[in-house]
Amino acid sequence: MVKISPVRTTCPYCGTGCGLLVTPDGQGGIASLRGDPDHPANHGLLCGKGMALAETLSMDGRLKQPLIHGRQSSWEEALQQVADGFLSTVQKYGAEAVAFYVSGQLLTEDYYLANKLLKGFLGSANIDSNSRLCMASAVVGHKRAFGADFVPCSYRDLEEADLTVIVGSNTAWCHPVLLRRIRMARQKGAHKRLVVIDPRRTATAEEADLHLPLRAGSDLSLWLGLLHDLQRHQALNQEYLQQHVAVDPEAFALAAAHAGTLAQVAEQCGLSEESIAAFYALFRATPRTVTLFSQGINQSEQGSDQVSAIINVHLATGRLGQPGMGPFSLTGQPNAMGGREVGALATHLTAHLEIERSEDRRLLAEYWQTTRLPKAPGRKAVDLFQDLADGVIKAIWIMGTNPLVSLPNPELAQKGLQRCPLVVISDPVAHTDSSRFAHIQLPAQTWGEKEGTVSNSERCISRQRAFLPPYGDARADWQIIQEVAQRMGFADSFCYTGPAEIFREYAQLTALENHGQRLLDLTALADLAEEEYAQMSPCTWPANESLHPHHSLPRWPLPEGRARLWAVAPRPRSPQADGKYPFLLNTGRVRDHWHTLTRTGVSPRLSKHSSAPFVEIHPQDASQLAIHSGQLLRVANQQGSMLAKARISEGQRRGHLFLPMHWSHSFASQGKCNHLLSSWHDPVSGQPGFKFAYAEVTPVTEYWQGMLLTRQPLQWHNGPFYWSRQALEGSLWMYGLIGLEPLASWSEQSRHWLQPLCKEQESSWIDFVDSGRQHYGCALLQEGALLATLHIGETLPDPQRCSALFAERELSAQQRLALFSGGSAVLVAESRTICACSGVTEEQIRKAVASDPSLSVAQIGATLKAGSFCGSCQGEIKQILAQSQGRRCA
Numbered sequence: 001m002v003k004i005s006p007v008r009t010t011c012p013y014c015g016t017g018c019g020l021l022v023t024p025d026g027q028g029g030i031a032s033l034r035g036d037p038d039h040p041a042n043h044g045l046l047c048g049k050g051m052a053l054a055e056t057l058s059m060d061g062r063l064k065q066p067l068i069h070g071r072q073s074s075w076e077e078a079l080q081q082v083a084d085g086f087l088s089t090v091q092k093y094g095a096e097a098v099a100f101y102v103s104g105q106l107l108t109e110d111y112y113l114a115n116k117l118l119k120g121f122l123g124s125a126n127i128d129s130n131s132r133l134c135m136a137s138a139v140v141g142h143k144r145a146f147g148a149d150f151v152p153c154s155y156r157d158l159e160e161a162d163l164t165v166i167v168g169s170n171t172a173w174c175h176p177v178l179l180r181r182i183r184m185a186r187q188k189g190a191h192k193r194l195v196v197i198d199p200r201r202t203a204t205a206e207e208a209d210l211h212l213p214l215r216a217g218s219d220l221s222l223w224l225g226l227l228h229d230l231q232r233h234q235a236l237n238q239e240y241l242q243q244h245v246a247v248d249p250e251a252f253a254l255a256a257a258h259a260g261t262l263a264q265v266a267e268q269c270g271l272s273e274e275s276i277a278a279f280y281a282l283f284r285a286t287p288r289t290v291t292l293f294s295q296g297i298n299q300s301e302q303g304s305d306q307v308s309a310i311i312n313v314h315l316a317t318g319r320l321g322q323p324g325m326g327p328f329s330l331t332g333q334p335n336a337m338g339g340r341e342v343g344a345l346a347t348h349l350t351a352h353l354e355i356e357r358s359e360d361r362r363l364l365a366e367y368w369q370t371t372r373l374p375k376a377p378g379r380k381a382v383d384l385f386q387d388l389a390d391g392v393i394k395a396i397w398i399m400g401t402n403p404l405v406s407l408p409n410p411e412l413a414q415k416g417l418q419r420c421p422l423v424v425i426s427d428p429v430a431h432t433d434s435s436r437f438a439h440i441q442l443p444a445q446t447w448g449e450k451e452g453t454v455s456n457s458e459r460c461i462s463r464q465r466a467f468l469p470p471y472g473d474a475r476a477d478w479q480i481i482q483e484v485a486q487r488m489g490f491a492d493s494f495c496y497t498g499p500a501e502i503f504r505e506y507a508q509l510t511a512l513e514n515h516g517q518r519l520l521d522l523t524a525l526a527d528l529a530e531e532e533y534a535q536m537s538p539c540t541w542p543a544n545e546s547l548h549p550h551h552s553l554p555r556w557p558l559p560e561g562r563a564r565l566w567a568v569a570p571r572p573r574s575p576q577a578d579g580k581y582p583f584l585l586n587t588g589r590v591r592d593h594w595h596t597l598t599r600t601g602v603s604p605r606l607s608k609h610s611s612a613p614f615v616e617i618h619p620q621d622a623s624q625l626a627i628h629s630g631q632l633l634r635v636a637n638q639q640g641s642m643l644a645k646a647r648i649s650e651g652q653r654r655g656h657l658f659l660p661m662h663w664s665h666s667f668a669s670q671g672k673c674n675h676l677l678s679s680w681h682d683p684v685s686g687q688p689g690f691k692f693a694y695a696e697v698t699p700v701t702e703y704w705q706g707m708l709l710t711r712q713p714l715q716w717h718n719g720p721f722y723w724s725r726q727a728l729e730g731s732l733w734m735y736g737l738i739g740l741e742p743l744a745s746w747s748e749q750s751r752h753w754l755q756p757l758c759k760e761q762e763s764s765w766i767d768f769v770d771s772g773r774q775h776y777g778c779a780l781l782q783e784g785a786l787l788a789t790l791h792i793g794e795t796l797p798d799p800q801r802c803s804a805l806f807a808e809r810e811l812s813a814q815q816r817l818a819l820f821s822g823g824s825a826v827l828v829a830e831s832r833t834i835c836a837c838s839g840v841t842e843e844q845i846r847k848a849v850a851s852d853p854s855l856s857v858a859q860i861g862a863t864l865k866a867g868s869f870c871g872s873c874q875g876e877i878k879q880i881l882a883q884s885q886g887r888r889c890a
């Protein structure tokens, strides 16, 4: 047997950028996968999502061939139509009428080419990335403070810090390996402290020495208060300020005026004075402090100012540039940082060259040999979709993102796509919420099939390598872009032999006329030969030893090399936040799902932790509204409404709600939380305020409940029942159904709903009615084997038992009977899987504590094996233990 050696690559999920060693099985799958012990991001560690990657390679649902208006076409025809469509739109309406909407899930080489084609050759600056929804406020904060989009920290700093402040980041779920590195460092250094600032008691907060559950949207007060507190206690680093920082004269006065006394800060943040004083005292006393922040800070109407307020306290105390200190913005997507580097944002050129600087435009125009570079920024994501809806943009190419789920106000985005005469979508997946509105769909290769590079949160560039053959006719994004560019007549500038050549061009551009002015300098990588690129090891920029010696901060590209302490103060909120609705609504992520579910949604293991849309609510709020756990609720406000099941949690702040962002129309009816969010965004960064809206919740009358098991997913949209679907073992889908109206005729209705699953003549039905127990069931078979089963009733059968019958090639008479008898699993009371690695449920953990109330997290690990592999669930286990043992944890 031929031995297949492991391929070194990186995980396609979060911006931690973990290295992987993947051994393919030679049949389109993965034989083994483990963390790369030599990768600086993870040193061999992985989280549950990374470990389950093999399960997400399913070819079901992949787009095999290009489609034009839903009809299969050749690549030749599709590429020509894209090229002609964009060119003729530019000729007729000007370059402003075309746009690309791209993604931090593209590789750097894809990103670079997309940007080169649109800005360099079509002359439009309307290329923006979903990173606008994710990192734009951090970019503004960095540029204000450092003169460049530079993250002044590395993961090592997290281990070297004596105090880590995590603010607006659920690191335990969203960057689990980083939290694990922090946890391991804390286990070795007992003096190390962790403060978590988040309205919710998240799994991250569960590990903290101090948790500040502040009122959503009040961070600016907290951080201005800290700056003022540092000044009052003479804890500013005057020497550092004098030597290294240009201070806006208004900065301290504004902080003092806004923050006022500790009591005022406490009032603004909805926290106790003691807890704020404790945090401020820890900060004052601990030089080695890292502040780690993410979407709770960035995704706000005042996101840029919040980022500045955080950076300011580090500048004011000189807490940056040495081991274990600095303001550290986490990137979300695997290549969010790469997109920022190559400038696939409407506000930048590329390689940190600025669109509004004529000298930078000259340099790039000469390098690309073009005369068409735009002189002004293009439209940022939210405005871009407004322009589509207004009919201003007439051709758009969407790559690697699902805007009808992830943008705020998806109705507007949908209107935009419906109105736009040419919508092109490159995606590996055939059916997404967005692809329904595509005129041309192009099958893109995905992780495992493509080659290129990504950059993670600590500016480390790593290779992503292919280990699988491409699926069907799918092509790499760079290749698709190049072929379109060639058909537009730009073949001389788009004739790359592969990603290595694109990377070289980009790296050389970073070095061109640089002389230390641009921190993004890849001189050391500018001449990589094909083989060197193939073998490339992870590398952090600036990668130019002569100008930027390692392990020290570079000289800032600002007057006298000084950083800037920027004056910020709160602005009035947008009219959307007028408080007419009683709850503050917050949205974000769950541990085991990724974004719009196109990947993790196909993994049974990853679907067990959170299997359907839920709304988290505090127990007292729930009891006031007579809401019980698992009940279907309508969450609504002036913008729209959605349905989700109640999840009652003491970790939720009173008066606050939390909704996961993941469920799309493809995975649930009315489960999309962005219907509740308006397009309101930070005026400087353009980043939407996904973490702040007002809403109300009301229980929905549930007329009946049902469970459908099927081999093929159904493309249902809204109907007289609510549904959500979840992947099950055995390549099955399980749909949970809740009737929103009484059911007139069980059998007639059910057959109607399942009709799309019928395979021409060969399908047959079995019905079952037990009117005594108010239970109806039906099964759809083909040649004796099950295609689907539907149960409706007060109690429903055990899905595992039913799904086992799908493995039978032909059901016996007894098995047919077994389909409809026994079992009484009630869907809504289903126990969540807490440990995805070992498949341990919440119920199992509760039972263990019930029999031995003194159990610790470590003992749960030893007995149940929960939390002892990737460790991502340790915070949740701690939470369950605390609740079961009737105490709050530290």
Ligand SMILES: Nc1nc2c(c(=O)[nH]1)N[C@H]1C(S)=C(S)[C@@H](COP(=O)(O)OP(=O)(O)OC[C@H]3O[C@@H](n4cnc5c(=O)[nH]c(N)nc54)[C@H](O)[C@@H]3O)O[C@H]1N2
Pocket: 013, 014, 015, 134, 167, 168, 169, 170, 171, 173, 174, 175, 197, 198, 199, 200, 202, 215, 216, 217, 218, 219, 294, 295, 296, 297, 331, 332, 333, 586, 587, 588, 589, 590, 591, 592, 593, 594, 595, 691
């Ligand atoms: N499991 C998983 N991991 C992921 C992703 C995923 O989809 N799933 N996506 C990746 C991507 S692209 C991103 S951007 C990152 C995001 O990573 P995170 O930013 O960690 O994730 P979120 O859940 O969006 O939000 C973080 C926290 O902000 C808190 N928050 C809300 N409002 C406020 C506020 O006003 N102040 C403060 N201080 N906190 C607030 C929320 O309660 C939430 O716990 O995750 C990456 N990793």
Ligand SMILES: Nc1nc2c(c(=O)[nH]1)N[C@H]1C(S)=C(S)[C@@H](COP(=O)(O)OP(=O)(O)OC[C@H]3O[C@@H](n4cnc5c(=O)[nH]c(N)nc54)[C@H](O)[C@@H]3O)O[C@H]1N2
Pocket: 103, 105, 106, 107, 130, 131, 133, 134, 135, 295, 299, 332, 333, 399, 400, 401, 402, 403, 405, 406, 407, 426, 427, 428, 429, 432, 444, 445, 446, 447, 477, 587, 588, 589, 594, 595, 596, 597, 598, 661, 673, 674, 677, 690
């Ligand atoms: N309410 C709310 N909304 C949010 C957020 C929030 O916190 N709350 N967070 C926002 C943030 S931070 C982010 S990053 C966005 C994420 O939102 P999206 O970017 O819309 O989410 P994904 O599901 O990751 O979409 C990626 C798409 O790219 C496809 N894809 C994967 N690999 C490739 C590839 O190599 N090439 C191509 N062409 N396609 C590929 C996938 O199949 C999928 O359809 O959501 C934003 N929306």
Ligand code: SF4
Pocket: 011, 012, 013, 014, 015, 016, 017, 018, 042, 045, 046, 047, 048, 049, 050, 051, 174, 175, 176, 177, 178
């Ligand atoms: S922390 Fe998990 S999801 Fe993020 S890169 Fe590492 S393995 Fe992947």
Ligand SMILES: [Mo]
Pocket: 133, 134, 332, 333
């Ligand atoms: Mo993100």
